[in-house]
Each structure stands twice: as structure tokens, then as C-alpha cells.
Amino acid sequence: MSVLVVGSTALDSIKTPTAENPRLLGGSASHAAVAASFFAPVKLVGVVGHDFPKRYVALYKKHGIDLTGLQIVEGKTFHWSGEYEVNMNNRRTLSTELGVFETFTPHLPDAYKNSPYVLLANIAPSLQHHVLDQIRKPRFVVADTMDLWLNIALDDLLKLIKRVDCFVLNDSEARQLTDDSNIPRALKKIHKLGPKYVIIKKGEHGSILSGPSGLFIAPAYPLQKVCDPTGAGDSFVGGLLGYLASQNGSIEKNLRRAIIHGSAVASFCCEGFGLNSTTRATKQKIAARVRELEKMVGF
Amino acid sequence: MSVLVVGSTALDSIKTPTAENPRLLGGSASHAAVAASFFAPVKLVGVVGHDFPKRYVALYKKHGIDLTGLQIVEGKTFHWSGEYEVNMNNRRTLSTELGVFETFTPHLPDAYKNSPYVLLANIAPSLQHHVLDQIRKPRFVVADTMDLWLNIALDDLLKLIKRVDCFVLNDSEARQLTDDSNIPRALKKIHKLGPKYVIIKKGEHGSILSGPSGLFIAPAYPLQKVCDPTGAGDSFVGGLLGYLASQNGSIEKNLRRAIIHGSAVASFCCEGFGLNSTTRATKQKIAARVRELEKMVGF
Numbered sequence: 001m002s003v004l005v006v007g008s009t010a011l012d013s014i015k016t017p018t019a020e021n022p023r024l025l026g027g028s029a030s031h032a033a034v035a036a037s038f039f040a041p042v043k044l045v046g047v048v049g050h051d052f053p054k055r056y057v058a059l060y061k062k063h064g065i066d067l068t069g070l071q072i073v074e075g076k077t078f079h080w081s082g083e084y085e086v087n088m089n090n091r092r093t094l095s096t097e098l099g100v101f102e103t104f105t106p107h108l109p110d111a112y113k114n115s116p117y118v119l120l121a122n123i124a125p126s127l128q129h130h131v132l133d134q135i136r137k138p139r140f141v142v143a144d145t146m147d148l149w150l151n152i153a154l155d156d157l158l159k160l161i162k163r164v165d166c167f168v169l170n171d172s173e174a175r176q177l178t179d180d181s182n183i184p185r186a187l188k189k190i191h192k193l194g195p196k197y198v199i200i201k202k203g204e205h206g207s208i209l210s211g212p213s214g215l216f217i218a219p220a221y222p223l224q225k226v227c228d229p230t231g232a233g234d235s236f237v238g239g240l241l242g243y244l245a246s247q248n249g250s251i252e253k254n255l256r257r258a259i260i261h262g263s264a265v266a267s268f269c270c271e272g273f274g275l276n277s278t279t280r281a282t283k284q285k286i287a288a289r290v291r292e293l294e295k296m297v298g299f
Numbered sequence: 300m301s302v303l304v305v306g307s308t309a310l311d312s313i314k315t316p317t318a319e320n321p322r323l324l325g326g327s328a329s330h331a332a333v334a335a336s337f338f339a340p341v342k343l344v345g346v347v348g349h350d351f352p353k354r355y356v357a358l359y360k361k362h363g364i365d366l367t368g369l370q371i372v373e374g375k376t377f378h379w380s381g382e383y384e385v386n387m388n389n390r391r392t393l394s395t396e397l398g399v400f401e402t403f404t405p406h407l408p409d410a411y412k413n414s415p416y417v418l419l420a421n422i423a424p425s426l427q428h429h430v431l432d433q434i435r436k437p438r439f440v441v442a443d444t445m446d447l448w449l450n451i452a453l454d455d456l457l458k459l460i461k462r463v464d465c466f467v468l469n470d471s472e473a474r475q476l477t478d479d480s481n482i483p484r485a486l487k488k489i490h491k492l493g494p495k496y497v498i499i500k501k502g503e504h505g506s507i508l509s510g511p512s513g514l515f516i517a518p519a520y521p522l523q524k525v526c527d528p529t530g531a532g533d534s535f536v537g538g539l540l541g542y543l544a545s546q547n548g549s550i551e552k553n554l555r556r557a558i559i560h561g562s563a564v565a566s567f568c569c570e571g572f573g574l575n576s577t578t579r580a581t582k583q584k585i586a587a588r589v590r591e592l593e594k595m596v597g598f
Contacts, residue, residue, distance in 0.1 A: 087480040181386040183503065184521040204482065205504040208521070217595045219516040222483040222507070256598035296516045297596045299555035 001139075001245045002041040002066075005033040005238065006106055006131045007121025009046035009070065012274060013081040014228055016088070021228075024274030025056040026080065028121035028144065031231035034275055035265040036119070036242030037063035038283050043112050045069035045131065047104040049077040059279060068109045075100040088226045089203060108134040117245040120164065121234055122146050125156035132163055140244065140251055142166040144237050150176050162194035165251075168237050170201045183208060184215070197255065199240075201233050209259055213252060218259045219297055221267035221289050228273045232266040235278060239265030239286070257290075264289035300438075300544045301340040301365075304332045304537065305405055305430045306420025308345035308369065311573060312380040313527055315387070320527075323573030324355040325379065327420035327443065330530035333574055334564040335418070335541030336362035337582050342411050344368035344430065346403040348376040358578060367408045374399040387525045388502060407433040416544040419463065420533055421445045424455035431462055439543065439550055441465040443536050449475050461493035464550075467536050469500040482507065483514070496554065498539075500532050508558055512551060517558045518596055520566035520588050527572045531565040534577060538564030538585070556589075563588035 012026030029046045036042045043066040052072065060067055076099035084091045106127055116139040120128040128143055135141075143164040149157050150173060161167050167190060175181050178189040183200060187210040190198045197211040202220075209216040240262030247254040264286045271277040311325030328345045335341045342365040351371065359366055375398035383390045405426055415438040419427040427442055434440075442463040448456050449472060460466050466489060474480050477488040482499060486509040489497045496510040501519075508515040539561030546553040563585045570576040 089480075181388075182523060182525065184523045188523070202504065205501065206516070215521055215595050216598070217505075217518040217521070217592075218598070222514055222516070224481060224483045224487070226481065260598055293516075294598070296514050299515070299517075299559055299593070 001116045002043055003036045003117040003119060003241050003245045004043045004045065004112055004115035004135070005029050005036060005119045005121055006045040006128070007032060007119075007123045007234070008078055008101065009044075009048050010078040010080055011052075012230060013079070014230055014273060015083040015094070016228060017084065017086045019273070021273045023053075023079075024276075025059060026231060026274055027078065028123060028231070028234040030060075030275065031234035031269060031278070032119055032121040032238030033060070033065050034063050034278050035235040035238030035262070035269070036245070037065055038239065038265065038281065038286055039242035039261070040117070040245035042066065042242070043069060043115060045106045045108060045112065047071040047073060047100050049073065049075045049100045052077045059275070063279070069106070069112055071104070071107075073100050082230070084228070088229060106131050116140070117241050118142070119237060119241045120144065120160075121237065125149050125153050125160045128160050129156065129163070132160075140165050140241075142168060142237060142241055144168045144233065145173065147173050147176065158193060161190070164195055166197035166199065167193075167195040168199045168201065170203070170233065174200045187215075199259065201236060203229070203232075206263065207236070207259060209255065211252070211255065216256050216259065218256070218263060219293055221263055221293055222296075223267055223270055226270045227277070229270045231275070231278075232269045235269040236262040236266040238262070260290050260293055261286060263293065300415045301342055302335045302416040302418060302540050302544045303342045303344065303411055303414035303434070304328050304335060304418045304420055305344040305427070306331060306418075306422045306533070307377055307400065308343075308347050309377040309379055310351075311529060312378070312393075313529055313572060314382040314393070315527060316383065316385045318572070320572040322352075322378070323575075324358060325530060325573055326377065327422060327530070327533040329359075329574065330533035330568060330577070331418055331420040331537030331540075332359070332364050333362050333577050334534040334537030334561070334568070335544070336364055337538065337564065337580065337585055338541035338560070339416070339544035341365065341541070342368060342414060344405045344407060344411065346370040346372060346399050348372065348374040348399045351376045358574065362578070368405070368411055370403070370406075372399050381529070383527070387528060405430050415439070416540050417441070418536060418540045419443065419459070420536065424448050424452050424459045427459050428455065428462070431459075439464050439540075441467060441536060441540055443467045443532065444472065446472050446475060457492060460489070463494055465496035465498065466492075466494040467498045467500065469502070469532065473499045486514075498558065500535060502528070502531075505562065506535070506558060508554065510551070510554065515555050515558065517555070517562060518592055520562055520592055521595075522566055522569055525569045526576070528569045529573070530577075531568045534568040535561040535565040537561070559589050559592055560585060562592065
């Protein structure tokens, strides 16, 4: 079954202690859509300007991504620029130019409205609501977010959390949202906001799922070389939902393996700038890392 | 088979945001010995002063710990005092009074010298060497350490690392020792210093073992209430080595389950001040948490 992905479609200029790469293909929807495409057909919703390089459109197409919902409008593509510290965990934003995102309203093509799996990748909660309003009876809706929306659009975000099946956020966002430094307690508090499933991403420390059958402690794939972690979280949710959409059986039964597939795709993302390494992954290479992870956690 | 534990035997005065407890039984050897005692007979090596409360001697005895190697000498027991921040991860030392530890030289009773399993719990590396010098053909030697020894006794520590089968340290110590912020790379660098097995403790994020059959990513037991994490790392290595000593078969075969047992015991440690909660654990309660962890990581 197919996955609908809405989120940001951007150009990222990224600086690390060892290299600098301008105007890479980036944005939460780009990372999530490519990650999901290894497992299921993907429909993209987003907006770019006329400056959006044709090679990036070709890249989406190479991954079989349906671009009917990608608006190409007058103006400049959303451009983010950031810099990582030596530890590759801390990063600071150097500049954010919203461009055509400033006036973006996601319109779903009719063919998108029956999408069974919906990923509201990181984007303003008001836009995530707007997409949900247009969807008919989705089977499973996942929403991701970022600290920015906790700071400037908390009411919208809280309303959104009530509407989704699975809410994904990172550990510092979970602490901020719940005002609680204890992750197991924070998970309980987030369930009270509505969602059946909550996933807290912890970067190199993996992730933790809380749902009806308790906690699932998931590892990150250990990497000896992290080139650029931008988009790893988006790749994680994209891979997760793509895998879910490709499987028969209940969400409950498949969600743990979906998370591991998300971890595996995210590890490829970290090994190259932008989407350079993700796009070189294959279903087989991802499956090999899933098997490795399986061996690394068994006892 | 039995476990020899050498380390500090101390009185800890601990302040958290919600409570304050003076002169608790503490020290790396106390935590490790009690943790190991759930699985195997334990022989303790340490030193205390005449002010050491009799109830603490009784506590050791209640756990069947052999105290032939515990020196009780003129002077004051090592006293550490520290304070935790609200997140219960960051702590600062308020005072350290070495007392009788200042002149301590561990002498092993003859009956200790054939101990097959040896835990060099956190203590000055020179003392860890001194204990190893007195041991005949141990089957498995584990050494733990702390940042203090990296700062003031690095040469001694590097020589010690060469002599042990398994070296245990936490993530920030691993980064400091290897000057590398990447944990998988740090593990490789520490292997080059000598030990066959390296375990990096990551607190609430669990631990990671590196050995001949690759990496093992181990979870911490998720706790909704952390009362006092002092001694959790010592309980982890104690539980780990106690479990190993209780099992037939190769180290390689048993080490992963041993780590999970260490995690489970450490979780009890965190639930009370000092050893208050650890001493209320039982082999059955620990086994129940091991089963829970097994369910939490399966996919």
C-alpha cells in the first residue's frame, strides 16, 4: 500500500568540521519520501520554487515518488543552512530562508486523498492539520515535529497530537513538551495527549516506542563514521512508515520491525551529505543492516 | 564459582532535589559485592575505619559476603558527599575525605588468591594492580574505573587495561580516554589498549559490549522513578560478574545475558538511596526484570 508524505522540500547548505556542501536536496519530506520509497509507493506533497534543480526532481522520480502533489511555484525554494560541531550531534542554524514555504498551503490531488498510510513529516502543525483535513479514513497516521513548533505553535501541535495514531519526537522535545526529564514518565504523559503510539528518538542511542503492548527499546545502527546527520530523523520515520505500508498484518505486529527498518535507513542517511548516501542504499543493503541489528540485540 | 571484589568501601552522604541521606553504606566494592551476591559467593577486599557502623557489616553478612579481606583499622572510613541535579544525571562532589583509604594496601587472604572471577571495581589503578599481582590464574578479570584516574593516574590505568579481560567505563570516560566522540570508534581504540572485551556504560541509554563476536547493544531497564543513581555502575559490573560466575559454559556464550542481569540489578540500585533498594531485591525479582527486558528488545 502507498504512503503519503507531507513535509518540507528544501535546499540545505551544510557545514561540518571537515566539509561544506551547498544547496543539497533536503527537507523533512525529501528525506522521508526517499526512505519510504525502498518499501512502498510514495506520494509527495510539498512546494518548491523555480530555482529547484531539475536533478532533484529526477532524483525523486528515480525513487518512483509520485510528484502530482509537489507544487512548483514562482519564488525561491526553502533554504536552510546549518553547521555541526565536532561531536556531530550539536548543530546550529546559520540561516533560514522560507521562500515559497511562507505562503504554502498543501492541496491534495484527488488520487492522494485515500492514502492509507500518512506521514506528517516535520512542518508547521497548521499545515499538518490541513493535510489531515483532506484525507479520507487513513489506516495509520504518523506525525513528526521539531522544537520550533513547541516554541511557536504549541496549541496547534497539541491539537494535532490528538488526531494522530503515532506521534514521533526526539528526547529533548519530549522533555520540553512534558516538562519531565524522565523518558519513561514523559512517554506516559504524551499518551495522555492522545496518541496510541509514541516514539521518542534518541539519535545514536536509538529510540523507544510506547504502545499498547508496552515499551520497545530499539537500537540505532552503530556507525564509525557520521558524515552528516541532517535528515536522519526524517529518514527514520519515512523508512518506518514505508516498511509498515509494505507488510500484511496488524500495525501492532509490524511496528517493532518497522522501527528497526527506520533505524537502518537512517544510518545510511548519516553516512553521506544530504541524501547522497540514502539514495545509494538498496532494499537488500537495508535488510542486511536489519539482520546485523538483530544479532546485536539478541541475548 | 566465587567472585573476588576489590574496590572502595565508603560512607556516602547524598543529596538529591527531594531528599538528603547522610552516611549511607557506599563505595564501589559495597555496591558491586551486594549485586554479585545474588548469583555467586562473594569475597570482599577493602578497608574501613573504626567508625564503620556495625549494621553495615551485618548487611554484608546478610548477603553472605566473605569479609576475611575487609580490613578494619584505626581512623575514619572513606566518606564521600555529593549532590544530584534535578535531571538525576549530573552530580557534583561536595566533599571527599579519604580517611583510612589514604594508606590502604589490599592484602589478599590466602583463600582469596585462587578466585576465578575477579572484579577490580572503581579504585586507584595502583591498588587494582596490587590485587592482580596476588591472584593466581584467574579465569576472568573485569576492571571498572572513573574519570578521576584518567586525570591523575593515566599511566597506571593504561598498564592495568593491558592486564584485564574486560574493561568497563562510561561513555564520557571512553571519549576522554580515546579523544574520540564516536563510541563505535572509541571501542576499537580501547581494544588496541589490550582487553578482549570492552563495555561502555551509557546510564539510562544502556551499554554496549564489544568483543570477538561483534557488538552487543544492551538496554537499561526503564525506570519511572530514579531515587539515587549512586553505585548503579558498580551494581552493573557486580551483577554482571556474579551472573557469569554462576553459569556453566564459555564467557563468550554467557556475557550478553550477564550484562542484562547487571542492568537489572543496577535498576534496583537506582530506586533507593545507597543500597536500600538493592538489598531488597531478590534473584527472582531480578530474573523478572531480565524477562521484561527480553520482551522490550525483541522484534
